[in-house]
Amino acid sequence: MTDSYDIAVIGGGIMGCSTALRLAEGGMWPIVLDQGDLGQGASGVNAGTLSLQIKRVKLMPYALRGHRAWEAMGDAIGFRKTGGYTLAFTDGEAELLQERQTLKSEAGAPIEFVTRKALREAAPNLSHKIIAASYCAADGYANSSLTGQYYRGRLRDAGIAYRERCGAMAVRREAGRFAVETPAGTMHARRLLLAAGAWLKPVAAFLGVELPVRVRINTVSVTERMPPLIHHIVGHATGLLTMKQKPNGTVLIGGGWQGRGTPQEGRGEVTAETVAPNLALAQFALTPLKEARILRSWTGFEANVPDFYPLAGPLPGIEDAFVLGCVRGGYTIGPFIGSLMGDLILGREPELPLFDPGRDFDED
Numbered sequence: 001m002t003d004s005y006d007i008a009v010i011g012g013g014i015m016g017c018s019t020a021l022r023l024a025e026g027g028m029w030p031i032v033l034d035q036g037d038l039g040q041g042a043s044g045v046n047a048g049t050l051s052l053q054i055k056r057v058k059l060m061p062y063a064l065r066g067h068r069a070w071e072a073m074g075d076a077i078g079f080r081k082t083g084g085y086t087l088a089f090t091d092g093e094a095e096l097l098q099e100r101q102t103l104k105s106e107a108g109a110p111i112e113f114v115t116r117k118a119l120r121e122a123a124p125n126l127s128h129k130i131i132a133a134s135y136c137a138a139d140g141y142a143n144s145s146l147t148g149q150y151y152r153g154r155l156r157d158a159g160i161a162y163r164e165r166c167g168a169m170a171v172r173r174e175a176g177r178f179a180v181e182t183p184a185g186t187m188h189a190r191r192l193l194l195a196a197g198a199w200l201k202p203v204a205a206f207l208g209v210e211l212p213v214r215v216r217i218n219t220v221s222v223t224e225r226m227p228p229l230i231h232h233i234v235g236h237a238t239g240l241l242t243m244k245q246k247p248n249g250t251v252l253i254g255g256g257w258q259g260r261g262t263p264q265e266g267r268g269e270v271t272a273e274t275v276a277p278n279l280a281l282a283q284f285a286l287t288p289l290k291e292a293r294i295l296r297s298w299t300g301f302e303a304n305v306p307d308f309y310p311l312a313g314p315l316p317g318i319e320d321a322f323v324l325g326c327v328r329g330g331y332t333i334g335p336f337i338g339s340l341m342g343d344l345i346l347g348r349e350p351e352l353p354l355f356d357p358g359r360d361f362d363e364d
């Protein structure tokens with residue numbers, strides 16, 4: 001096997017893998033390197049919710065196209081288009097729901113407001129304390145635990161080189177190309193894409209670049225198998241709940257509640273103070289969940305920057321190096337923004353603008 005490529009992609013999550021696929025389609029020869037297994041980071045432990053109702057308005061065109069990409073990926077990654085409800089229990093939440101979902105619908109998401117009667121008929125197990133709800137027929141979910149297996153197959157089919165348990169330990173610019181030090185030796189490439197998720201900051205530091213990347217430690221929980229309770233995905237007006245029942249009967253519960261830990265330590269910790277209110281909100285929304293036992297709760301690291309928009313473009317100050325990450329709702333948007341990133345690197349005009357990693361970062 002050669003050690004010289006057109007581009008080295010550091011990070012084999014959804015961002016790195018989807019970009020590599022586009023690059024190979026465009027005739028480049030990439031290698032994808034991951035410090036663990038492909039899809040072992042956020043892309044493999046997330047809640048799998050593909051909901052337009054929880055996307056930022058400015059990212060809606062990306063999320064809409066992301067949804068199309070998911071439909072094409074289909075069963076192989078557990079994609080299900082179920083439609084989704086977002087719920088409000090108080091007047092304040094109903095106002096928030098109205099305000100947020102109206103903006104998202106104006107941005108192109110097929111979101112409508114539904115009456116309580118219609119909701120009761122479509123989803124009879126949801127709480128009777130709901131006072132307002134919105135519905136989006138395009139919403140659904142995928143099975144994030146299949147991400148690594150899915151992309152491994154796609155990379156293999158496309159003839160793309162990848163190395164697992166082969167993390168970048170250092171990167172140098174040397175005679176017009178990059179030298180990436182790994183446990184398997186030095187890989188050389190003319191270009192570089194940093195797609196290392198929550199590990200972007202230390203990876204960019206190899207090249208002396210300081211990225212303002214911060215990390216959230218999101219928690220997800222899963223119940224034992226339950227009889228059929230709900231067909232649709234379910235969210236809450238505040239964004240503090242996402243829920244779906246899988247075909248095997250288990251119910252997956254998330255909502256961005258924070259655990260403890262750092263990516264450098266390798267794994268995060270779940271805390272009772274945040275899991276308890278997350279589960280209480282789930283049980284309040286879907287009453288029969290009171291009978292369910294929780295089998296497992298876990299955490300994953302999600303990267304962001306101060307304005308909560310993606311880093312997607314050239315790495316500031318380093319010719320031929322690029323960065324892709326910090327995409328809010330990144331599982332949904334990943335397959336599409338990866339193809340945009342690929343187009344940029346191939347020298348093609350991307351269908352939608354990317355997000356300059358060298359911009360000023362003001363808090364939103």
Ligand SMILES: Cc1cc2nc3c(=O)[nH]c(=O)nc-3n(C[C@H](O)[C@H](O)[C@H](O)COP(=O)(O)OP(=O)(O)OC[C@H]3O[C@@H](n4cnc5c(N)ncnc54)[C@H](O)[C@@H]3O)c2cc1C
Binds near residue numbers: 198326
């Ligand atoms: C718990 C949780 C729940 C979420 N729920 C949702 C959801 O329901 N819907 C949604 O749309 N989004 C969700 N997200 C966000 C989404 O998962 C992320 O935005 C997306 O997966 C990020 O993809 P990525 O490829 O940038 O990062 P990752 O998937 O983390 O990939 C980065 C990869 O880089 C590798 N790496 C790091 N350092 C190195 C190195 N030195 N050398 C080589 N490889 C390296 C890591 O091992 C990792 O595999 C959630 C996130 C979390 C954490």
